[in-house]
Amino acid sequence: MLRIGTVVLGVEDVPRAVEFWSRALGHVLRDEMDDDRAVLMPPDGRGFGLALGLSETPVREHPRVHLDLYAGDAAEQAAEVERLIALGAERIAWDLYPDDADFVVLADPDGNRFCVIDATHG
Numbered sequence: 001m002l003r004i005g006t007v008v009l010g011v012e013d014v015p016r017a018v019e020f021w022s023r024a025l026g027h028v029l030r031d032e033m034d035d036d037r038a039v040l041m042p043p044d045g046r047g048f049g050l051a052l053g054l055s056e057t058p059v060r061e062h063p064r065v066h067l068d069l070y071a072g073d074a075a076e077q078a079a080e081v082e083r084l085i086a087l088g089a090e091r092i093a094w095d096l097y098p099d100d101a102d103f104v105v106l107a108d109p110d111g112n113r114f115c116v117i118d119a120t121h122g
Contacts, residue, residue, distance in 0.1 A: 018052060
């Protein structure tokens with residue numbers, strides 16, 4: 001049976017992406033980082049990793065694939081959104097929010113969109 005090993009994000013600046021995502025997720029480098037790739041893994045080895053690869057492809061406003069990060073409740077979601085913004089994320093004025101959204105759309109320092117979700121909502 002297959003399982004997800006890593007999710008791959010294209011980035012403009014690998015060291016900057018490693019700094020942001022390692023602090024955002026608490027992941028650590030699996031191997032040495034180089035100028036065009038790095039892989040971050042959970043420190044306990046459980047779960048999947050995040051591979052960061054140098055890319056010249058522009059970020060899409062409405063990406064087909066993105067990360068969903070789950071928060072325990074609305075208060076944790078709000079705190080995590082603020083923490084991620086302090087790390088360098090940007091809040092996105094998302095034009096596709098439903099009326100009662102359980103998610104907040106952010107972008108990492110490279111512009112990759114991701115969501116912070118209140119896992120208790122509905």
